[in-house]
Every structure is written in structure tokens, then in C-alpha cells.
Amino acid sequence: MSFTFNDENKKKFDAILARYPEKQAAMLPALWLAQEQNEWISPEAMEYVASLLGLTPAKVYEVASFYTMFNLEPIGKYHFQVCRTLSCQLCGSEDITKYLKEKLGIQKLGDKSQDGRFTLSEVECLGSCGTAPMLQLNDDYHEDLTPQKLDELIASLK
Amino acid sequence: MDTKILTKNFGLKDSHLLSVYESTGGYQNLKKLFGMQPGDVIEEVKKSGLRGRGGAGFPTGLKWSFVPKDSPKPKYLCVNADESEPGTFKDRYLLELDPHRLIEGMIICSYAIDCHNAYVYIRGEFVYPKVQLEKAIEEAYQKGYLGKNILGSGFDLEITVHRGAGAYICGEETALLNSLEGKRGQPRLKPPFPAVVGLFACPTVVNNVETISALPYVLENGADAYRQFGTEKSPGTKMFSVSGHVNRPGNFEIPLGYPLKKLIMEDAGGIKDGKALKAVIPGGSSVPVLTAEEAMDVNLDYESLQEKGTMLGSGGVIVMDETTCMVKALTNLAHFYSHESCGQCSPCREGTGWAHKILQRMLGGEGRANDIDELNRIADNMAGKTICVLADALAMPIWSYLKKFRSEFEALCRS
Ligand SMILES: Cc1cc2nc3c(=O)[nH]c(=O)nc-3n(C[C@H](O)[C@H](O)[C@H](O)COP(=O)(O)O)c2cc1C
Numbered sequence: 001m002s003f004t005f006n007d008e009n010k011k012k013f014d015a016i017l018a019r020y021p022e023k024q025a026a027m028l029p030a031l032w033l034a035q036e037q038n039e040w041i042s043p044e045a046m047e048y049v050a051s052l053l054g055l056t057p058a059k060v061y062e063v064a065s066f067y068t069m070f071n072l073e074p075i076g077k078y079h080f081q082v083c084r085t086l087s088c089q090l091c092g093s094e095d096i097t098k099y100l101k102e103k104l105g106i107q108k109l110g111d112k113s114q115d116g117r118f119t120l121s122e123v124e125c126l127g128s129c130g131t132a133p134m135l136q137l138n139d140d141y142h143e144d145l146t147p148q149k150l151d152e153l154i155a156s157l158k
Numbered sequence: 159m160d161t162k163i164l165t166k167n168f169g170l171k172d173s174h175l176l177s178v179y180e181s182t183g184g185y186q187n188l189k190k191l192f193g194m195q196p197g198d199v200i201e202e203v204k205k206s207g208l209r210g211r212g213g214a215g216f217p218t219g220l221k222w223s224f225v226p227k228d229s230p231k232p233k234y235l236c237v238n239a240d241e242s243e244p245g246t247f248k249d250r251y252l253l254e255l256d257p258h259r260l261i262e263g264m265i266i267c268s269y270a271i272d273c274h275n276a277y278v279y280i281r282g283e284f285v286y287p288k289v290q291l292e293k294a295i296e297e298a299y300q301k302g303y304l305g306k307n308i309l310g311s312g313f314d315l316e317i318t319v320h321r322g323a324g325a326y327i328c329g330e331e332t333a334l335l336n337s338l339e340g341k342r343g344q345p346r347l348k349p350p351f352p353a354v355v356g357l358f359a360c361p362t363v364v365n366n367v368e369t370i371s372a373l374p375y376v377l378e379n380g381a382d383a384y385r386q387f388g389t390e391k392s393p394g395t396k397m398f399s400v401s402g403h404v405n406r407p408g409n410f411e412i413p414l415g416y417p418l419k420k421l422i423m424e425d426a427g428g429i430k431d432g433k434a435l436k437a438v439i440p441g442g443s444s445v446p447v448l449t450a451e452e453a454m455d456v457n458l459d460y461e462s463l464q465e466k467g468t469m470l471g472s473g474g475v476i477v478m479d480e481t482t483c484m485v486k487a488l489t490n491l492a493h494f495y496s497h498e499s500c501g502q503c504s505p506c507r508e509g510t511g512w513a514h515k516i517l518q519r520m521l522g523g524e525g526r527a528n529d530i531d532e533l534n535r536i537a538d539n540m541a542g543k544t545i546c547v548l549a550d551a552l553a554m555p556i557w558s559y560l561k562k563f564r565s566e567f568e569a570l571c572r573s
């Protein structure tokens with residue numbers, strides 16, 4: 001399946017290019033656009049980005065694979081990322097992860113739920129240590145978590 | 159004396175809006191700025207004694223003065239909004255609640271170093287702060303504070319927000335530059351320093367969000383006014399993020415030299431559930447830990463913390479009560495640094511992973527008699543032997559935890 005930016009993203013990409021003196025600097029922004037359009041970055045998307053930037057697909061892969069937020073494989077529609085670093089651990093992040101595992105029916109971190117809707121991961125400090133324990137669900141932070149808050153959050157997801 | 163410089167607008171309704179920022183005097187000093195010589199702006203910042211708030215504490219004006227004035231190359235400013243040192247969550251609030259202060263600060267720095275293209279490198283997870291900042295930048299363009307010929311001064315400045323994508327190491331300034339250039343975020347060998355060979359091989363200043371946000375005050379009120387706050391050697395105010403076992407975690411802007419005891423016991427509401435204090439990390443997870451006794455007897459300034467063998471770092475204060483297992487705390491940090499090592503240098507790549515394995519084994523009840531020596535040896539082999547100081551950032555906790563809380567480690571090591 002080939003990949004190209006939709007019209008809106010083509011425009012955005014052109015505007016991005018104009019902000020930098022060198023084309024390659026548009027790499028991360030282009031990968032973000034690709035991920036926003038398709039939810040993950042397929043090999044075809046990397047080839048496309050490579051052609052836009054005048055680089056080899058291998059070069060794009062080398063960069064994309066360095067960054068943890070680029071999904072190089074499809075993930076669940078809802079991605080729960082529980083912060084596991086010190087301040088959150090001191091405030092009970094392990095219980096949050098355990099609770100979510102049971103609630104979402106996920107055996108192993110990084111896996112998807114059976115229906116494929118949810119992915120659960122642990123991540124490092126999200127810069128929100130004062131409202132620990134916390135997690136990021138897709139783009140949004142959810143802070144000062146309790147089991148009750150998690151129940152409400154999950155119930156609110158379609 | 160009111161000691162709020164950076165956070166003085168945080169309590170105002172819609173503090174992120176241009177109109178609110180202007181109503182408190184924001185952007186009023188640009189006229190004054192453009193009437194000054196760039197060299198005089200640098201001098202004023204030097205005189206203020208402002209030091210970098212991102213971790214290393216390097217004098218800001220001095221850093222700017224390293225940018226070669228006669229270089230024909232373009233100069234760049236990169237604001238470090240990667241905020242990823244565990245325990246630190248101050249820049250996020252500056253971005254969300256007062257983005258115009260940062261923008262005005264960027265104009266001041268750019269004018270001083272003759273930069274016409276400035277970037278804000280923001281960590282990928284900060285989606286909401288990024289939106290707030292971009293809206294503010296848009297407002298500033300519309301009002302003529304950014305773009306071509308700002309307020310008729312002939313000075314041009316473009317600001318672009320560049321989103322990272324999840325990698326702690328991109329907070330290190332040269333990794334940040336590589337990442338912005340569209341490469342893997344791996345630190346570069348220094349020298350050359352970014353001020354001479356930085357972004358796109360051009361002279362570049364990298365400064366933290368909080369550092370830049372202090373500039374509008376310095377410009378408006380002068381270096382002497384800024385020096386009224388803080389101590390002789392550590393002037394000014396700084397934001398401290400307090401987290402862990404306290405009743406009221408959060409950000410507190412205080413004058414440097416403020417007692418850590420007061421910050422924890424009064425501002426942050428004391429230790430949770432009436433427990434006793436055990437240990438405090440005063441400046442983000444990479445700095446040496448303090449025992450309760452040390453923590454209750456130190457002031458928050460560069461010199462006092464150094465005397466106690468630790469550092470002010472990024473101002474991330476992590477508080478641990480008497481129930482905390484220090485072996486577990488160190489294991490958590492070892493996991494972090496081993497996960498975040500970029501892998502270029504073998505002492506860092508191997509050392510962080512190895513230390514984490516040993517600590518995990520200890521926690522699992524399989525500690526061995528020579529594990530403590532082994533951990534110390536690993537730390538000795540990491541510190542000062544790598545391209546960037548991420549390796550030191552784990553070595554320092556290892557040494558200090560083992561030294562100050564040795565019995566807890568010994569209890570887990572069977573002979
Ligand atoms: C591993 C590592 C991570 C860092 N992370 C950050 C960060 O998240 N934010 C930051 O401002 N500085 C960070 N720094 C410090 C930067 O390298 C640099 O010193 C700083 O951005 C300079 O700005 P300042 O002088 O205004 O503090 C980090 C340094 C290292 C070695």
C-alpha cells in the first residue's frame with residue numbers, strides 16, 4: 001500500500017520546509033504528520049518521507065527508530081502509558097499499572113488487549129511528577145490517578 | 159518583598175493570553191531593547207548573574223558572549239523545552255501559563271546575539287503546552303512582536319516550535335541540535351561548543367525555558383533589581399518542583415538561598431501521613447541524594463548545595479519518607495538511565511545496563527557479597543569517561559546511595 005500525504009498535510013509540510021535552512025530538519029515534523037495521518041508509520045510512509053527529503057529510506061528508518069513515540073507498528077486505538085519513574089513510583093504507579101492490566105485484560109506490557117482497542121505501556125518521567133501517579137492516554141495527561149478515576153476514564157472511552 | 163518574577167502571572171485568569179500579559183507590562187520593554195546596543199544587553203545579563211536553569215548552571219550572559227560577532231554565518235537560538243530530568247516539571251507550567259514571557263525573553267536573547275531564527279525544542283509528550291505556546295506565538299506575530307521589522311525597529315525574528323519524539327537524551331544540548339537537524343538524538347563531542355559550531359554548524363545559544371523567561375524582568379528592572387533576590391553568588395529566583403512524599407507537591411518560585419527545610423515542611427505542606435523524612439534528591443534525579451539530616455540543614459543555592467556534595471541541577475526536589483526502600487529507588491533510576499542511554503559510549507551503554515541488572519538481582523533477594531563493590535566499580539568506570547554526562551548522572555546517585563544508605567544494600571547482599 002503506497003503512502004502519500006493528504007492535501008492538508010501536503011500544505012502543512014510545505015510550510016514546515018520553509019522554516020528550516022536544511023531539508024533534513026523537516027524529518028521529525030514529517031514523521032509526525034505521517035503518524036497523525038495514519039496512526040502509525042509504515043515502511044511505505046518512511047519511503048515517502050525519504051523521497052520528500054531527498055534521503056534513503058534506510059536513513060529515515062535509522063532516525064525514526066531512535067524515538068520511542070514513533071509507532072513503527074500499528075497500536076491500539078487507546079494507548080495507556082503509565083509513568084514508572086521515581087516520583088510516580090513513590091506515589092503508587094505500580095498499583096496503577098497492575099490495576100490497568102487486570103481491567104484491560106492485558107498480560108504483558110506493550111501488548112494490546114484482546115479486542116485490539118487498548119495498548120498498555122510503561123514509560124519514563126513525563127514531566128508531571130507533582131501530580132503523580134499519572135499516565136498519558138494518546139495525547140492527554142491524566143493526573144493524580146486513583147482506581148476510581150481509572151474506572152471513569154475507561155468508561156468514557158468509546 | 160514579593161519574590162515572584164517568573165510565576166507572578168500564574169494566578170491571573172487567562173494568564174496565557176497576550177492581552178493579559180500586556181496588561182501586566184509585557185512587551186512594553188521592546189522599545190527600550192531596540193534602543194540598546196546588543197553588546198549592552200549581554201553586559202546587563204552578565205551583571206544580573208543569571209545562570210542557566212536547565213541543570214548545568216552556566217552563566218547566561220557569558221555563554222552569549224561566546225557567540226562570535228564577526229561570523230558571517232547566521233546565528234541561532236534554541237530554547238530547551240525538553241524537560242525530562244525526572245522530578246522536574248516547571249518548564250511545562252511556564253509554557254502553559256505564561257508563554258508570552260518566554261517569547262519576550264526569546265526576542266531579548268535573539269536581539270543580543272543577532273539571531274533571526276529561533277527554535278523551541280519541546281518534548282513530544284507535551285502536546286498541550288505545545289498548543290498553548292503555538293497559539294501565543296501566533297498572537298505575537300499578529301501584534302507585530304514577531305516577524306519582519308518588529309515594531310519598526312528593523313529587527314526580524316521568526317520562532318518555530320520543533321516537537322521531539324520521546325528520548326530523554328534530547329535534553330542534552332548537542333543531542334537536541336542533532337535531533338532538530340533531523341538526525342538521531344545523539345550527543346556530539348565537545349568542543350566545539352554550540353556557541354561556535356551549533357545548529358546547522360552555525361553559532362548557537364541553547365538555553366532552558368526558565369532561563370529565557372527570566373530575561374524580561376532583567377531587561378525591565380535592570381541587573382541590580384534582579385540581584386536583590388537570592389544570594390551574592392547565586393542571584394535571582396528559581397522554580398523548584400517538589401514531588402514524592404509531601405502533602406502539597408507542586409512548583410514553588412523562591413529566591414535562591416532559601417532553606418530546603420522551609421520548602422518541604424512549609425511550602426509543600428510537610429511529609430505525607432505524618433511520616434518521618436528519610437532522603438531528598440534536591441536537583442533532579444541525576445544529583446547525589448541527601449539524608450534527612452543533611453536536607454534539613456541546607457539552603458537552595460549553587461554554593462550551599464555544592465558544599466553538601468550535591469547540586470542544584472534542574473530544581474527537581476524528590477522527597478522520600480521513612481518507608482522508602484533506597485535499593486528500590488536506585489534501581490528505578492538505574493532502569494531510567496539504562497533505558498535512556500543513547501548507546502554511543504560503551505561505559506555508559508554497558509555500565510547503566512549492568513548496574514540495573516545487579517540492583518534488580520539484589521531487590522529479588524539474590525544479592526551477592528561483592529555486589530556493592532561491583533556497583534561502585536561500575537560507577538567509577540562510567541563517570542567522566544563518556545561523550546556526555548548521562549553516565550555521570552547515574553554514577554553520582556550510585557555512589558551517594560551506597561555511601562549514605564549502605565546498610566540497606568548490605569541487608570540485601572548475602573555473604
Ligand atoms: C542527559 C542530559 C539531559 C538534559 N536535559 C535537559 C532538559 O531536559 N532541559 C534543559 O533545559 N536542559 C537539559 N540538559 C542541560 C542542557 O545540556 C543544557 O546545559 C541547557 O539546556 C543549557 O541551558 P541553560 O544554560 O539555560 O540551563 C540536559 C543535560 C544532559 C547531560
Ligand code: SF4
Nearest residue numbers: 500502503506544546
Ligand atoms: S554518555 Fe551515554 S547518553 Fe551520553 S553520549 Fe555516551 S552513550 Fe550517549
Ligand code: FES
Nearest residue numbers: 083088126128129
Ligand atoms: S516521575 Fe512520573 S511524571 Fe515524573
